[in-house]
Structures are given as structure tokens and as C-alpha cells.
Amino acid sequence: MKGIISIIKKEFLNSIRDKRILYMSIILPVFIYPLFLLLPLSFTNEKINNVKEKKIIVGLFKMEPDSALKTFENKNYAFSSVDSVNVEFIKSGNVDIILSKDSFYNVFYDPEDIGSQLAMERFSKDVETFNKEILEGMLKKVGLSSDWINSVNIKKIPLKKKNISSFYIMLIAFLIMWSVIGSSAVIIEATAGEKERKTLEYLIALPVSRESILIGKIITTFIFGFVSSFLMFLAFSVAFKFFLPQASKSLLYLNSVSFKYVHIIVLIIILTMLSFDMLLTTLSIFAKSIREAQMYMMPISFLLILPIIFMQMFSKDLDSWVYFVPVLNSIVEIKELLIGRFDSHNLLVVILVYVAFIYIFFKRALRSFKSEKAVLRS
């Protein structure tokens, strides 16, 4: 036990001073990843807000503003005329929508441009309101109540809570994956790195068991991964809360999330991360250099992303076998728990799968670490 603690202390000092490790497990997850997410989302966010407040420019084709349209001018619309119905006018930003008139008002919009689309929606809503106001005025003249317009009223009542958004699930999945990939730098440094720097032979000759050394290294890796994912979670939360309040409502449905089972969620995240730490340890112990270890890591990172893609494709009906597939089972189980569904049977399967995974890969890693071939490989 004392041996493990001194190994952890040493690995910790060594890792915290490694620029690559700091970059991978702190800078990337806390600053760079949220930024990747913030930029495109804030762009959309801004556009949505803009259309709500800004003046919509309507391009009129072969028509003059009629009396109806003129009343729109004080509803934040402006009119200009265009000589053809062409999407280029919208693309260039000169107009938001184009209007022409036969027996209808024809509203032309660019479905690929969110601004144009929102302008069209606002315009049709305003036309509706306009019609209603006219009708109300007429009814009033003949002394009838405007209630006659809405002779049938509707009220929308959801039968169940809105499901958790798949975007939110993806975010959690990426959170786990990124932190595993981030902390892989720690274990690579602690195994292949020691070999490369010619300190591994010294370390294993010290009076401390190989088990203790290996456990110390894995614990350090896990701590880095866990802290890194926690910081990343905080960074994303801050990003959503303060910079994208709009998006956090429309993309995450945060109101529908329940944190009743947060302790179980944390347990699943810990097990998932530990399993992958074991797998990475097994691979990087064998590698003779950091470069070689990184090469082994690449397919693993891909393997981690596969279930996420899979989830996106078959999110509707997943059978119970998914609980046997590592990573995929974490994502599904966390999702279930977040919407407040708890199934002890499925949870048990998930936990057992990970315990077996951790056991097998720890044994495998230890065997490598005890073989002189793997240790002296250079």
C-alpha cells in the first residue's frame, strides 16, 4: 500500500510537469473543446435572436406595397423591389424573403438560410394576425363579439415529458471519450515513456512489487482522466449557461433531465473510464516508445466513437443486448437514468460487464509488465 502511494506521488509530479499531458487533459477539454461547440452554436443563436428583432426586408416582385402591406411598415418590415424571383437576392443579404401576388401572396424563401426561413415564419404569422384584426374590426362594427372568430379553441397538453435530447446524450458520451483519450497521455508517459527515458528498469528493480507499480500508474491515469472530465463538464455547463441560454433550452431540454441517480451515473462513468485505462495500459506497456504507444491508441479512440455513431443511427429501439456492449451500455444506461428510469437488472449487467473487463485487462497488463521481453523491449 505504501508502495502504491509513493508511485502515485511520483507519477503525479512527473505528469503534472509534462506539457503534453497538461495540454491533453486540461487545456483541450476545458478551453478548446467547449470553444469548438460554442462557436457554431453561438452563430445560430445570434441569427435566431437577430431575426426576432431586426427589420425584415421584403423584396417585392412585380407589385407595389398595397394597403395591407403598408400597415406592416410599423411592424418592423421594409420593402424594396426586385426584378426577378431569384434566390441570389436572399443569399446576398439584400432581402430576406421575396413576395409576389396573384390570387395569393406568394412568399419565396431560401430553405437553406435560417434567417430567410425565420423571416418567412414571422411574416406568415403577422399576416395571420393582420387577418384576424380585420375580422375583429368588422365584427365590432356589426356589434358582435370577437369570440365568434375562435368558435373552437384548442389547448395543447403533452402526454409525457419531452424525452432527453440525443444531443445531450452525445455530449455526455463525448465527455467520457475525450477524457479517456486525454488521460491516455498519462499512461503512455508512465509506461512507454519510462521505457524511452530508460527509467523503467530502475523502477522495477526497486523493492516494490510490479502490482503496486502498475496499480499506482493506473490510479494516477484514472485521477487525471476523472478530473479532466469533471473540469470539462464544468466548462461545458458554464458555456451553455452563460453564453448559450437559448441553445441550452432548445438543444438540451435540460428541464426534462433528472439528477436523482447522479451517483449511479458517476459510478458508470468511473467504471467505463477504468476499463479503458486498463486497455490502454495493456497496450502501452508493450510499446517501446511513446510514438509506438500513440500508434496503438489510434484505433482505440476510433473504437470509442463507434458506439456513439451507432447510437445516432439506431436510437429508437435498442434491444437488451446493448447492455453487454462496453461504452454503448454506458451511454444507454446513463440516458435511462437521466430520464429517471431505473432498472436494477440492466444496471447489474452493465456493472458486471465492466468488472469482468477491468479484471481481464488488469491481469493481461500485469502479465506483460512481469515479462522481461515486454519490459526490456527497445
Place this chain on the structure above:
Amino acid sequence: MLRIEGLSKAFGNANVLKNVSFSMKDGRITAFLGPNGAGKTTTIRALLGIIRPDTGKFYMDTTPYIPEQVNMRKNISFVLENASLYERLNGYENMYFVAQIWQLEKSMAEERIKKLFNELEIDYGKKPVKLYSKGMKQKLILARALLPSCRYLILDEPLSGIDIPTKHIIREVLKKEKNNGKAIMYSTHILEEVEELAQEVIVIAHGEIRFKGSINEFRSIDNDIETAFMRLVV
């Protein structure tokens, strides 16, 4: 006394060690002398449990010594060939890690580190080891081996690539350790170092022990010790 009996090791079909037997005595410096590729490093690796020998037994006095057993290994400290320090840690941190492994008490460890740094003229700075000069690194590597004050000290070419003043300091420290009753084994292929330091000599070549005896017995083989060595290793 640390005794090796019938040690053999093959890598593939290369027999690197063939029935090697010798011992290192308390209060003596034993030179482990042999040309390149003779099997010195392999012997030391087997002794420290880094590799597993094919045959062979070890004894500490009369009790069997099993390198895989961590508690038994606590009696041996060592300097490995081409050993490196943890470059991102400073000198003190490198030392303190070793102190923790041997479970030295904190105040004791600090005192010993200070003493060794003084003795070996290592600056007690806060800079990471990667900024140390080569000689300073080599002294720190030796200090790391002396810190736990083990009964047995095994050094694989501790003086390679070091300037004369530094060599002088290290030699003096080793002599002092020997006089405190330690059994020191010291691998080298440089004859002057043997004459300067050793009381016992073991010569190994092609994985076989070719000579074991006192320095005087070694000298009596020939007037010129270089000729004596050449005759033993061919």
C-alpha cells in the same frame, strides 16, 4: 555475504551466462571485470529480479535470496548501466521518491539526503534534473543508491563518462561505504579503476567466470595486469 551459485541464462539460443558462481563479501569492494558483452549487466539484472535466470540460486549469508520477493530486495541498492533519473523532478524529489520506496522516516530521509548532497557536492537546487550536467547526474544516481544505506551495493559501470574530479569524489565515498562494512560490487572494463578501488576481483568473459580472488592474487598472474586480463578473457 551475497552468493551466486550456478547462474545460467540464455536469450534465444545465445547462452549469455554459463554456470556463473561467485560471492561479494562484507567490507570489500569486488570488481566485476569483463570485456563488452561478457555478461556483467545480465548477471546484475538477474540479481535484481529484472530478468529471470534459467538456473541458479542466490544466498544472503546462508538464507536463500529470492529476487522476486520485495522484502528481500530491500537489502540491495544499485546503480544500473545507462540508468536515468526522473528528469522532470528535481534532485531532491528524485531522492525522496527512493526514500519513500525504502520507507525511510521523513526527518531521517531529509537528513540523509542533505548529508549525501554535501558529501558528493551536489547542489541542493530546485531545478529539474534535465538541466543538470552529466557529472552532476551521475553523482545524483550514486547518491540515490547510497540513500537507503543497504548492506549490499551493486554498481554497473558507475564511472563511465565522468571527469577526473568527479571520479575522485565518487571513489572516496565508495571507500568510506566499504569501511562501514558494506559489500560493494562494481562492474567495469577499466583496469586502473580496479587497481585503485578493489580488494576482490572477478573476471567474466563469454558468460563464464574466468577468475575469482583477491587483488593481490590477480596481480600475481602477470607483472603487467593488462597482460593478465588479456590472458584470462581470450
